[in-house]
Amino acid sequence: MSDAHETKSAAVPAHDDHPVDLNNYIRRCVYIFISILCAVALMIWISYLPAHYSWAMKSALILLVAACNAFVVAGFLMHLISEKKMIYTVLGFTVIFVLGLFWLTWYAMNDFPTGTTMH
C-alpha cells in the first residue's frame, strides 16, 4: 500500500487563491523564521536593559516588537496580506469588539463603589 503517491494534478484546488511554488515557499519560510528569531532576541535584549529605563518604556518597546512579530506571522503564515474581503470584515468586527473589551477593563479600573476609601 502506498499512500505517499504523488498526485500533482489532482491536488490543486479549484479556487487557487494562494498559488504555491514549494521551493520558493521554503525560502520565504526561512526568512520568516529568521525574522521571528531576531524579534525574540530583540525582546529579550530590551527586557535586560539597565534599570534607568523605566518598566513602562521597556514594556511598550517589547510589546511593539511582539506586535511586529505577530504581523509577520498573521500576514505571511496566515496569508492575511492577501485574503478575501469577507475575512477582513470578520477581523474588523473582532478588532472593534476586542478594543471595546479592553476599554471596559480600563474603565473598570477607576470605577469604585460609592464610599470606597483609598489607603
Next chain:
Amino acid sequence: MEIPYTIQARPDTGVYNAKLGIWLFLASEVMLFGGLFSSYVLLRVGAEPGMWPHGWLDVRLGTANTIILALSAITTLLAWAACKVGQFGKFKFFHACTLLCALAFLGIKSYEYHDKWIHYEIKLNDGTFADGHLVEKSEDFDLAKKTGTVTLHGRIVNDETLLYDLRSQKDIKLDEVTVKAADIKQMENYGPWHNTYLAIYFTMTGLHALHILGGSIVIGFLWGPGRKMWKTNPTQFTNRIEVSGLFWHFVDLVWIFLFPVLYLT
C-alpha cells in the same frame, strides 16, 4: 447528502465554508484570550509597588518554547504547501515535524509547571521566609501536628519583597535549608493559589497548552487516519490542512504575546 462548498468558494463569501468557519471561530478565540490579557493588565496595574514578581520564570525555557512553536508554524505552512503541489511525502514529513514540535512544547511546559509545583514559600514563626525547591520531607512530617522537618534548596530572607524581584538581585546564594514543622506558620507551593501572578500565569498558559493539545490531536488525526482522504479527495484534504494550520498559527500568535508579557515584562 453532499455538503456544499467544501472545495469551491461560496459565491457570496468568496471562500469555502470551512475557512469562513475557522475564521469565525478564531474571532471568538481572540475574544477569549483578549479577556484574559485584559484581566492580566488589570491585575498588573493594580498590584502594589514591588509586589509583582519579576524573574520567576526561566527566560531560557520560554525562549526555547517560542522558537519551537515558531518552527512548528513554519512546518505547518510547508505541509499545506506540499499538499497544494501534490507532494504527499513531503506533507507527511512536515506534519510529523509539527507534531514533534508540539510534543516538545508541552514537555517543556510540563517541566515548568513541575518546577513551580515543588517550589515552596514557608512563612516562619519568627517573621522570616524560607523559599526554595523541595528536597525532602521527613517521614514524620505533619504540618497540622507540627512534627518532622522539611528541607528546601533555597534561602531564608527577612523581607518577603525580596522574593518578588529576582531579576534585580545579583548573586543569590542558594543552599539546603531545613525547617522544623513546629517553626512553620504557613507553607504553600507556587501553585495558582499562591498569588495573582501565578493565578493568571497558570490560567493563561494552561488554556494555551490545552489549545496546543487540541491542535495536536487534530494534526495527528490528519497525519494518521485522516490522510485516507488524500486518495479520494485531495483538494478537500488540502483545505482541511489549511484550516487546521490557521488554528495552529493562531495558537502561535497567542504565544507571541504570552511570552513577553509573562516572562519579560
